[in-house]
Amino acid sequence: MKQDTTGHLSPEELVSSLVDGKDPGGPAGLHLQACPECRLERQRILEDLRALGRKARDCAPEPARKIVLPSREPAWSRLQPFGWALGAGFAAAAAAAVILFLAPVHQDTVPGGQGRVVTAAGGMSDAALMADVSRLTENALPDAYAEISPEASTDAFDDDEVLDFVVPISDDDGLT
Amino acid sequence: MQDTLHGDSQATGSGQEEGGESPAMDPRLIAEVRQAAAGDRAAFESLIGRYQGEIFRMVYYRTLSRMDAEDITQDVFIKAFRGVETIRDPVMFKPWLYRIALNAVNDFYRKKRLRSIFTLFSGDREEGQAPEEDRASERLERKEFWGWLGKFLTRLSAAEKEVFRLKYLDDLGIREIAEVLGKNESTVKTHLYRAVDKFRCEKELCGFLKEEKP
Known part of the structure; x- marks a missing residue:
């Protein structure tokens, strides 16, 4: 910081001392203590800033609406130590209860099906379901693809022939 | 902007040393x-x-x-x-x-x-703007003040503007401003210094405020 050519504190020094909230140290501080002009100028800026704050408050309305707080949250939601684990436990228990006690109510036997259980959602018998599963396990491709797949024409190639075709045996591969 | 004038000045503002804690x-x-x-x-x-x-x-x-x-x-x-x-x-x-x-x-x-x-x-x-403007027209002085202040604030950077408002309008201390903005105190002071330096040169706003002084 440097003083201006008149020997007084520069405006920057005055602002800086004002922002810091204390007199500057060193020669600038000594000057400020001794110079009524600089103190007056500093006070002028300070008064303008205070006037700004006062004017803003005067020009703002007062709140007219009463703050309405929400009611306290239920006690269970305040069980912080358990938190999510407790909630998850309750959810799992509720789900288990639904599965164990409500699901049988929706089960029914197929007429003439000798007690085969049909799920309420699917409506498909166990046997039909298992047949589908078995078919898909053996070949997941639709019938249209099955017709053109090599497996449909295994009479043309056995496994060794296909392998030999794909990976021909070389006599000079160094292994024989 | 509003219909009643409440000049409660219990508030804060002037009692606190500028820049102090x-x-x-x-x-x-x-x-x-x-x-x-x-x-x-x-x-x-x-x-x-x-x-x-x-x-x-x-x-x-x-x-x-x-x-x-x-x-x-x-x-x-x-x-x-x-x-x-x-x-x-x-x-x-x-x-x-x-x-x-x-x-x-x-x-x-x-x-x-x-x-x-x-x-x-x-x-x-x-919605809701027009009626307030209408009321504001009844209080030209206020409208003029917010106009001058708004004009001045547009000359500040976002950080300078917020620090300046928190300090001189909301009357918070430097440490409080630092907490509000999540910055350190020296950063706050730097922005405040720049804002006050610009305020000092704002002759029209300062002149308007001087007219208001008792």
Whole structure:
């Protein structure tokens, strides 16, 4: 910081001392203590800033609406130590209860099906379901693809022939 | 902008040394914050009584809309009520509250910008502005003041503007401002220094304020 050519504190020094909230140290501080002009100028800026704050408050309305707080949250939601684990436990228990006690109510036997259980959602018998599963396990491709797949024409190639075709045996591969 | 003039100046402003630390907290206030943090609703309501005016004004300075300021202030206290139990140091309550309010104001402007995109195409008018403008016309002096202040604030950077408002309009101390903005004190002082230096050169605004002085 440097003083201006008149020997007084520069405006920057005055602002800086004002922002810091204390007199500057060193020669600038000594000057400020001794110079009524600089103190007056500093006070002028300070008064303008205070006037700004006062004017803003005067020009703002007062709140007219009463703050309405929400009611306290239920006690269970305040069980912080358990938190999510407790909630998850309750959810799992509720789900288990639904599965164990409500699901049988929706089960029914197929007429003439000798007690085969049909799920309420699917409506498909166990046997039909298992047949589908078995078919898909053996070949997941639709019938249209099955017709053109090599497996449909295994009479043309056995496994060794296909392998030999794909990976021909070389006599000079160094292994024989 | 509003219809009544309440010049309560109990507030704060001038009593605090410029740039200095925030004043020591009232022991009763500390007790209230502790009780509120422990779940005491009455204590929190007492804190509302203490800070509602400040927060409302703080929001109003940034929105210049009484309706919006009322709504945002309500939201601020609800958020504070839900989170007050996280307050460990009662001294931090005020900066924490201002931080919530500042975030709420920023959210308000984000939503407003988003709405303006749609109103641009639909031709809808922003509700609630016209009546306030009409009332403001009855109080030209206020309108003039906010006009001068707004003009000055446009000359500041975003950081300078916020620091300046928190310091000289909201009357927070440097440490409180640092807490509200999540910056260190020297950064706050740097922005404040630049803002005050620009304010010093704002002859028209300063002249307007001088006319108002008793």
